[in-house]
Amino acid sequence: MDRDDFIPELHTGKDYKDVLGELSRLVSCRRYLEIGVSGGDNFQAITCLEGIGVDPYFALSCNVAAGKRRIYLYQTSSDKFFAKNKFKLMFSRIDLAFLDGMHLYEFLLRDFMNTEAVCRKDSIIAMHDCLPLNDIMISRDMQQAAVESEALPFRHWWTGDVWKLIPILKKYRPDLELDFLNCYPTGLVVVRGLNPRSRILRRNYTSIISEFDAVPNDLDSIRTLYRDMKLGDAADFLEAIRGARPNRR
Template sequence: MSGTEHTIAGEHRGEHYSQVLARLSRNAAVRRYLEIGVAFGDIFSGIACRHGVAVDPEFQLKTNVAANKAKVSLFQVMSDVFFEHLNLRRDIGGRLDLAFLDGMHLFEFLLRDFFNTEAICRKDSIIVMHDCLPVAAPMADRDPMQANARGKGTPYENWWTGDVWKIIPILTRYRPDLQVMLVDAPPTGLVIVTGLDPSSRILKRSYQSIVEEFSRLPNTTEEIARLYADHPIVPTEEALRRLGGRSYAHGGGWLRRLTG
């Protein structure tokens, strides 16, 4: 599928994001997984890893988040508080292999979650971000009540992505060294970032000016459509193929025991 075929009115046609993440965790044999914004635990419970770390100021867990894991840590705080107090060795045991960022749906929050997460990754870790490929403009409203009102009577009623799509032009401008893949996972896409540089301080140092600059970028159909026009949209199967073959497990015995 080409980027231009996929207009803002089109829906993502790949595998559901929950499946993509579950498969990714198995393909990459993940030891340490971080999820920011966990809610009911639907995604978290499908992840196979040795140690799962969940951050949410208000857990509403309805699933077995311990499934497929040897160890689970829950931090019921906002992500900024989590990172401020984090002791990597004590709390996680080492650098992350895979992270899923799905907390507050405002671009400045995701920007902070991204640079704070990258700092505790390795070069070959994977960061996945949710909701950055809205399929209609109302769901991207910064105000969830407004998004609901504007989406009423459409197929996307009650969908709220906020304006986290702006992370894509931000990374394109400020971090051309990263590999950023826009993935066709329903309902609102996944953005998968690899080739990380945990020592990079560019985003953190430029945070205030980035927020000022990108607050001025209109949150409109035209700008979101430009995103689709400017970047190829990668089918989910192709994304998994490109990310395949990583193994973070030493020996992998623990994974076979947990998932076999």
């Protein structure tokens, strides 16, 4: 099997920030949650009534309040944020969430199950970096990925092993609807058909981690990932959302 059989050379679709910004407007997002905000480039692109951002190390460099009536920024880890705010969020649920915090799959799994619990059935969760392009950016060690990518085209790109969320959700939550989008730079996975009451991931968390720690984090696994999925065009996805929404101009 050649490297190019399945793994794209580059994701050539719309930038993830443009997709999420447009999605927030198409779904008339009221309450938005972003885990991992950093400089706020993506948060700024979102239009909503209330924007909630969580990051233990904010490094804001733009106007994250743009397009929003209220913003709430929590300078803490996502685990601590959910531990403190879960019940409050259950009364004012999230419409659209973007998970882009720690790029290790066990963190993203917890972020996903905690976020789903405070969503509605028709909310949308988008996950970043789950569609890597080589075996250097998937390292669990960000420093190692940085050093090894120094002379390569994807210099300093780090996705970690959050790609494992795809096989985990396919196996344990086949009820979810997953779209795999070719967003620049490292793809976007959009999850719909949520079930905020589901306890499957929570109940099986420890055994899922044992099972997926044993799955190699290597190029063969990434090939299999792409072989088993249908990569969609981000613009087509947005067009389908636009076509399906009720006419509320």
